[in-house]
Amino acid sequence: MNRKLFSFPGGIHPPENKLQSLNLPIQSVPLPKRLILPLQQHIGAPAKAIVNVGDQVKKGQCLAQPQGFVSASIHAPTSGAIAEIADHEIPHPSGLASLCIVLQPDGEDSWCEAQPIADYSAAKPAELVDKIRQSGITGMGGAGFPTSVKLSPPADSKIESLIINAVECEPYITADDMLMRERAAGVIEGALILNHILQTRETLIAIEDNKPDAIAAMRRAVEALSESHNSQPHNIEIVVIPTRYPSGGEKQLIQNLTGKEVPSGKPPLHVGIVVQNTATTYAIHRAINHGEPLISRIVTLTGEALNKPGNYETLLGTPIEHLLELAGIDNQQLSRLIMGGPMMGFALDSTALPVVKTTNCLLAATNTEYPEQPPAMPCIRCGACAEACPASLLPQQLLWFSMGGELDKAEQYNVADCIECGACSYVCPSHIPLVQYYRATKGELAQRRADLIQSDHARDRFEFREERLAKEKAEKDAKRKARAEAAAKAQAAKKAAAALEAKEGGATKDSSDAKPPSDKEDVVAAALARVEAKKKAKADAAAKTQQQESS
């Protein structure tokens, strides 16, 4: 029963701080005054609004369609009116504003007609994938990659394993834990649907061993499944893995469970694996079996600035301040607001931002909880960072190259393979913000690549232009030459005619020898023309005879 694990290098054991948000069952959230729905909550192209300001919409109605393959739609989390379609600040590390649909709830919360798929096991995979796409489902744990894209492997690839990532290795976050405790059956249903789509040999649900209650609930759900689906054997296996950050990193999880490594720069599909997050899997179950698009998610609200930490079932677009108030925020104490966990999450600078599809946790921290880092000391090359790095990089060398702006060296030492897990910064005794340096370096590398492409384009354009100019010049020259020749010929003919006339007309005149040299040239030209004409006539005749012979 116990599956052999392969482990992964590095990793750390930060304090977990999960208990405080596990005291309450999943809480519901009263409707906020308005919902702000960014058109881009996922990786890829932003969705395109298909409603107008003033439109009345129903709960679950599609508000924005995906644009292109890698994109995801947006739905109305409740019924109401479209108040505005305008730029708003969105929760993104860049802190930039982007186009959002603002929905004014009418308080009715009335659904549009749901269109579930009655029996997924009878449906074609393509139909299910399309339904998932229509439901706006994206990865809900990480960067928000559109799920339908992950479920559309190239026809020639064979997917061996489906992994449900229920590891939740970041400290503080308990959203998936709570989801599994309370809705294990739904998660399992989602896994069955995914398995039906991908037809994998195995379906592994990986959970860290610090979630005994969730593990028990999931095991019970799998057992219940075996009893009810006796006709249909399933291949779901709950795999308990040791707690170690970042065991939930996609690449680390794959390595840990299968011993395989995803080649640098390739997706997991490349080694025949698809990984889906727990919350995403649950959302797939809701979409297929209940016809509900992705309009809400469970958000962990935690941190010492909150009196009532816990997990809250939140409509997408809910302003964060609305949630924080619900969880008893002490605004005097709040010094840092983090979306995501403390290892990889990013600090928000406003509480007015909305909850989006990837908001798994809001960490409202006090100054004592997360004091400012002391100033960085020089790197003493202690190697603690290399020890902790799950990607087996040499963070201290990368730091050196990043600080020195040696982009080539940084690239050679695989800075691109850094998953930005922060384990190195966590252990560094000199408090060096290592990850910050790598992010900057990666950014510079990306910029350089873009510049290179652009300069390639520019060079292409330049070369093309040169070529075109040369061609035009050649054409012009040819024309000019042709014109000059024609003119010369005409003149020659005229002169020749004149000469002939003069000869014929005036026998008294001197012989042609007495002609000025220029006329002589013309005569030569005329003679040449005649020769040419004769040659051509001969050639034509030859060609004719040849044609006749061959026919």
Place this chain on the structure above:
Amino acid sequence: MKLAKVTSPHLHDRSDTSHVMKMVIVATLPGLAALSWFFGWGVLINLVWAWIVALGCEAIVVKIRKRPLGYYLNDYSALVTATLLGLALPPLAPWWLTLVGVGFAIIVAKHLYGGLGSNPFNPAAVGYVVLLISFPVQMSSWLPARGVEGAIPPGFIDSLKSIFPLLGNASVDIVTQATPLDQLKQRPGLTITEIWQPGSAFGRFAGVGWEWVNIGFLIGGLFLLFRKIIYWQIPVAMLGSLTVMSIIFWGGSGSEGHGSPLFHLLSGATMLCAFFIATDPVTAATSNRGRLIYGAGIGVLIYVIRVWGSYPDAAAFAVLLLNFCAPLIDYYVQPRTYGHNSGHNSDSDRSGDS
């Protein structure tokens, strides 16, 4: 309400560099105690004097480099350098010897190379080697250890006076002699019985006193290992290779036999080097495999220089030579990055670029 805009990770381990350095100093205590017992007050006086010199030099350099003083003195790295060098100097080394050695270590070996973290050579080892080359007589004048015939370490005042002659002449004549390692080298032809005769400089396993000094440093080193301040690879590889070398070339028990493995392990600066000097992270190799190679290299070199070289103890030379190789070792044993076939980003990985 002002929200901090900081980048992840927001969570940090509580370890810090000055803590690491403090632990290293604390861990020298058993060795220091043994040294003081066998060689008297001079050891402690030397150490305190070395600290004063180190802090003074550090302060001057930091002032010149116009860096915040408190911040840099707080990292304790200068004190570590001073401690390690101070412990390696002869117990009654004259004051100027310490001044030159520590001054050179801090100013040249550390700061002229860019300060903490940027120095390619271990400052303490550099200081030691400079002194050994420039002042070989003073550097090899050790007191006989307590327990060697007729040797009683001088008292506090006498020690002080012989270190700082300006304070007046010491009341007793202080005899110095070569260390056991030195004797083994310079007096070939000692037989086993001569070596082990009671009252000679040789003790049960190695030199009188030296065995205990080394055991003291070993205990301190194990403490560092236990507290995860140092990694096991370097000391284990170094002591391992030293043992292997001394087993291979061990030719009997006389002084021509090059000394037993135990003799080498417990003589001179072996343990101080294995746990405190070779493990200096700044100047060592950084990957685990690299550390093994690095440590083993030091062990082999120590043996080679001790036995066939012209200097009796070789730890500092060996460390410097391997410091020199560390970047090379790091380059060749770079760990294989996840998702790559080799550690280096090979051309095939980047074929898309060209």
